[in-house]
Amino acid sequence: MYGIVEIQGQQFKVESGRTLFVHHIKDVNEGDTLEFEKVMLLDRDGQVSVGAPVIEGAKVICEVRRPLVKGKKVLIFHKKRRKGFRKLNGHRQQFTELAIKEIVG
Numbered sequence: 001m002y003g004i005v006e007i008q009g010q011q012f013k014v015e016s017g018r019t020l021f022v023h024h025i026k027d028v029n030e031g032d033t034l035e036f037e038k039v040m041l042l043d044r045d046g047q048v049s050v051g052a053p054v055i056e057g058a059k060v061i062c063e064v065r066r067p068l069v070k071g072k073k074v075l076i077f078h079k080k081r082r083k084g085f086r087k088l089n090g091h092r093q094q095f096t097e098l099a100i101k102e103i104v105g
Contacts, residue, residue, distance in 0.1 A: 001016065001042070001045065002014065002015045002042075002043050002103075003060065003103050003105070004040045004041040005036050005038060005039050005060045006036070006040060007022050007036055010022070010023070014060055014100050014103065015100060015103075016101070016103055017099075019065065019097060020062070021098075022095065023094075023095065023096070024068065024094040028064050028067050029067060030064055031063065033061060033063055033064075033101075034061075034063075034098070035061055035062075036059060036062065037054070037058070038054050039051065039059060039103075039105060040053065040054055040055070041055075042055060042058060042105050049105070057105060058104060058105030059103075060100065060102075060103050060104075061102045061103075062099060062100055062101060063099045064096065064098060066097040068096065069094070069095045069096065069097050070094060070095075071094070073090050073091070074090065074091050074092070074093075075088065075089070076088070076089045076090070076091065
């Protein structure tokens with residue numbers, strides 16, 4: 001059984017027992033339980049239910065494993081040729097790691 005759920009404006013494919021990295025969720029602690037009710041699609045062993053736009057009564061129950069995980073560093077390099085202009089910036093995205101406990105629906 002799997003489903004498509006919207007978490008903070010992004011859609012994710014979720015399955016029971018899997019882990020998921022989503023954009024950082026503020027004010028959560030390790031071990032907290034979260035419920036997401038914007039389930040857009042459910043597949044129960046070949047029987048597919050599609051919401052318009054969401055499925056009523058369906059929800060995904062998750063547990064927070066790590067509230068703050070830093071992603072890989074991305075370097076942004078700007079250069080204008082023959083002008084002597086170079087600029088280097090870096091960025092590390094912050095994520096929250098969730099463990100999918102159960103899909104109800």
